Amino acid sequence: MTYHPKSDFIAVMMERGFLADCTDYQGLDEALLQGCQPAYIGFDATAESLHVGSLIQIMMLRWLQKTGHKPITLMGGGTTKVGDPSFRADERPLLGPEQIDANIAGIRKVFAAYIDYDSDAGNAARMLNNAEWLDDLNYLDFLRDIGRHFSVNRMLSFESVKSRLDREQSLSFLEFNYMILQAYDFLELNRRYGCILQMGGSDQWGNIVNGIDLTRRVLDHEIYGLTSPLLTTSDGKKMGKSQSGAVWLNGDMLSPYEFWQFWRNTTDADVGRFLKLYTELPVEECNRLGALEGSEVNAAKVILANEVTALLHGREAAAAAEATARGVFVDAKTARLNIKTYPAQVSALPTLTLTEEEVSAGISVVQLFVRSGLAKSGKEAKRLIAENGARMDDAPLTDAGLMIDAGALTSPIKLSAGKKRHALVQLG
Template sequence: MTYTPKSDFVAVMMERGFLADCTDYQGLDDALISGVRPAYIGFDATAKSLHVGSLIQIMMLRWFQKTGHQPITLMGGGTTKVGDPSFRADERPLLTEAQIDDNIAGIKKVFSAYIDYDTDAPNKALMLNNAEWLDSLNYLEFLRDIGRHFSVNRMLAFESVKSRLDREQSLSFLEFNYMILQAYDFMELNNRYGCILQMGGSDQWGNIVNGIDLTRRTIDHEVYGLTSPLLTTSDGKKMGKSQDGAVWLNAEMRSPYEFWQFWRNTTDADVGRFLKLYTELPVDECERLGALAGSEVNAAKVILANEVTTLLHGAGAAAAAEATAREVFEKGGVGDDLPTLSLTAADLGDGISIVQLIVKSGLAKSGKDAKRLISENGAKLDDRPLTDAGSRILVYQSTDGTMRARLVASDGELLEDKDLSSWKLSAGKKRHALVRLDG
């Protein structure tokens, strides 16, 4: 790419690695230097939280506002009812309207940490829901006014659709309409709010181009599209996933400590790139930190974890997570900020198996995973290896009236006896949870 950007926003996108493609660099640049302009990214409500895979788009909206323009966060209350088929092997499960509304409520919690919706400045962010205009569409009018602008031949040629058909996997008529609805969103946002730019991941390129064409054909307005690369880690894994599942952005679905730990565990080769994308540190500092090698790169990973966690959860949460990590990993102790499972004597009843405990703490997805963890010597209780998948925790009252807990092997052997306070449960070297046993 030899293009030299004129606008601050395009310069940031190119310099920090956000940019995969743009429909018209020159036209977009000229529009952005002529005044405050709106741009949008759409987020369908398929879960109660977005995950780390969406963070690159959230940061794009943040930078758009920081460079003086107006970001629009578009909730897909309407499009979620259809489901985006882009590069999917099967149809998304259909959600009820109540489920979609519930998911939108959860997703909205994250955005205010990154984007200012309350400023009195001209670039005040907007949060909209496309159900506002999609729910009231008249089908016949929509076909006549909008559908006539779409060529089925061209739609079938888009890679997101073509790849599905080439694999002879079914594409429902419902899903096929998704790209038309997304195109309609862009036209509607341009008509209502003067929105000139749609952004998204590179898998959205075809949908974005459709919106540009529709806007030009129906209201003869010039609009633009810009995409970010679909990120994978240096070892080929999809961004947003970890060993124990999706890295959710909502604190109730992924604790600030677990979120911090995800970034602290970044592969050495990804540190510099992730610093540019997910923090606001100067680019030259990101490059300096990313070039560190050996044990020094661990300090860069801590900076990455602190910066990203501060943006989402605040500086206090980042500091607490770092303190917990130091307590757990450097001193071998139990940190206060570890993910915590609280159990009472009543919860335990006649006892709880160590396999159930590992699953309840979130360190394994299933009993089968927990048993495999134990068989591979990856499970520990208070740093003591757990080797017996049949062991159980039993609660009893001692002679002095205090409640105590016993860890008993499957053959009845007493492995540990302690008061009802807390135990550190570990899965491997990097994943820990605190089990509080309350009387």
């Protein structure tokens, strides 16, 4: 990672579109200019990977470190046992300690791609787990020492709670305590590690303000909060979702090729904004690329996909994904996948591996489309074939009754649904 310690973190946040609100712009700016400062974002361990919806916060931590400060990635080993009610219609399912630990292990892989935990520049990142101080809290002591600083009237006024109550949807006492625990996290991080800043999405504003108020009351320390906008795409869709589900950041849950394709399919109106948020290209270049129109904007989308994929999975994976999308890994003479000549490109595709037992009596091509994730049902796969949207090894597939046996799988088969979605089928 290249460091720019003379850069202004607040200026970067504003210039690139990360900043929604801040509790004290001037005070925070002056504190950051005094030298290396710790700041944190919390991530609850509700799944084995974060998805694209969390990437804006991860990039904020990356820029924090690049401008000379110390990021803290706080894993919610404790708070995940409660569940954040912010802007949810129902209570999160409760997870056990083993599942939470497994989820944290999966999420840890993502952070390592963006943040340097071994920096010798004096600002190495820390990964902490709030179970360290939450698991052993004495309930009565906590109520007496911490709970007395919270006003229920004020907590009910926060939008994340108010919106739930306005819709007459149940809010459990367990969930109601979440904001107190998150506030206590900020207090403990300030007390233990000198952390002066909590960042998060704008839906976390109330929780962040609670932590600032609690720390001032208990420790009389000046600390700050900064939020990013909650992003939706220009067509109103929630960031982090695709037609096939969540866009996971862990490569074993979503292949680099599928991740690349998600960014390549960005709508024209979002290209410039996403380049500034999710890449490190200069702002002037992001604006130039974002202003392209017509067929030229497709080149900007490829740059966006390459840059974002390279940050997470590496340059080689990004290049392989682009080559896969362009189809250059297909042998010109045989029209079959050349796994020896283009191993990286071939491996970039989502892959369905079959056993010899599964194909001993043949397996229908319709079933392969379903099992590879290119169709949600056999009915959808048959419709895709009937409408000439299905291809096998880049040749039109017209027979929905086609059976595939082991002899057809002496080399991998590429299935395609439309021009942009592909999968590999091979014999294990």
